[in-house]
Amino acid sequence: METQIGCGANQLFKRVGTFLRKCLFRVLSVGEIPNHIAFILDGNRRYARKHNLAVEAGYRAGFVSLLSILKYCSEMGVKHVTIFAFSVDNFKRRPHEVQCVMDLMLEKMEVLLKEENVVKQYGVRICFIGSLKLLSEPIRIAAEKVTKATAKNTRTVIFICMAYSSGNEITHAVQHSCIDKLENHSQARKHAKTHDDVNECVEEHEKEGTTMVKLEDVEKHMCMRVAPDPDIIIRTSGENRLSNFLLWQTDSCVLYAPAALWPEIGLWHLVWAVINFQRYHSYLEKKRKQLILPQEQFFTPTISSDCCKQTLKR
């Protein structure tokens, strides 16, 4: 009987909490809600040490925080969320720690596949970004299944960066830009063979820019081209650095580094980040219009390497 009353009270508190949260988000939505927030989930191990727990417990606590934050973002109306789950550089950590993260990811992906209806209810689409070939086969297969299972959901898109680094992403983009231009140059020379002056024809192609690498050539080969640039990057644990995350994409986004460790992050950190973003938004919009940045042009990429495992269409 007491247990039932306790459960009932809990349910009531949850509903009241949800209602108040939605009221808060309504107030926030008077200003601009960020279209894309990226998170660097820093501090799980320190959290475990702080509470005398095993490292695995720290990562699990981090996962609980992640679910809360994703829920808040979805309720607030944030369309795209990117999570820096595991960096290429994180492979340098102790094997036990790496294995903890991998096991946890696999476990949660399998749960997700079982709870497909719940995910569908929230309208969440999940996409994995990174050098997935560096991950074990079970994880790769699970990631592909999750991506396929959520492909039709449209409310919120979550990009999970695994085995990712900006250095890899940019290198991949540069490499493929060079291949494209080499191909263009070959085409130009083939075309030129039908003319008298080969050099003149090649020069004409160069003037048109088909053989010269431009900004858009590099951008179209970026793994994260499937999403708009982030409006905010939130890194927890007070560390003020990007750690090789979305370097190309963060040219004008707001950086926020609360001192809280990732498992300690709460609603108010998110709210504060959004308020900060809203303060800068009008200035950033003015700059973007001046530069006529192609923020809303999403390409439909072809999968040419392990870097991108899923295409997203408009």
Place this chain on the structure above:
Amino acid sequence: MSFTLQFSLPSRPLIATNTTTLSPIRPVTNLRFKPAPPLSPPSLLIKPPLCASTQQRQLVVSGEDELKSINGAQEENVPLPVGLWRESMPKHVAVIMDGNRRWARLRGLPVDSGYEAGVKSLRAMVELCCKWGIRVLTVFAFSSDNWFRPKMEVEFLMSVLEEGVKEEMESFLRDNVRISVIGDLSKLQKSLVELIMHVEETTKNNTRFQLIVAVSYSGQYDLVQACQRIAMKVKDGVIEPNDVNESLIEQELETNCTEFPYPDLLIRTSGELRVSNFMLWQLAYTELFFAQSLWPDFGEAEFIEALRSFQRRRRSYGG
């Protein structure tokens, strides 16, 4: 690039607690240095040299080697401010010098006064870097995006740059300072480009300190131009597409002009929490410090705070 692992102390909040003041009070620096021993032939300077280890008049000495050894010896003897450790000083500091216009507006002055005050701050910072053994300072003087500012303002900025370089040329040579300029120089006036090339050539063998000035620069521009160079090499058959890797990209970036291309510390003034397309690739593991002070108010005290914050940080590079 050398670095030291830092064990973390309680982290400081992202936003520094400095407050913008209308009339900043710069702390008086007590300097205790041995004067440079006179060599032949000495001559007195009118104004203090850029990388002086003393604010008093200093004897100019002839002979490059003697000067370099004197400078080196003086740097080792220069005590650091309290709370700073020599072993943990960053090798390369980058600065986004934000807030000059706001500084002028707050004082009811024209924008030009803000930029002039900013130049003084820069001069002071170069001096501090030299004193404290920082090897490279990169300053974001003019972004690719800044071309959209009012024409008169842009022209004034360019004239400030040109005049500044001309005035300090002698100091650069005397103080063994190397100047490098990175950015898309094709948009600059011919006279300025020629001056830049001249100062780069004249100071290229200087080794004590390097000032890199980013003009008409952006991180994305730097990567695209590196990609263009690599594409040319691929087209000419010098390298294969599969040879393209991070190391190759690093070599083609404009920061290949320095031994330490990756900043250890990036400081942005005026409280803005973003990197604004500065460097990008090179900032992968750079510690970021956002100061509330406007750039003309960013002095020794603020710099010490930034360096202290840097030295408290735990740099794990993903490990």
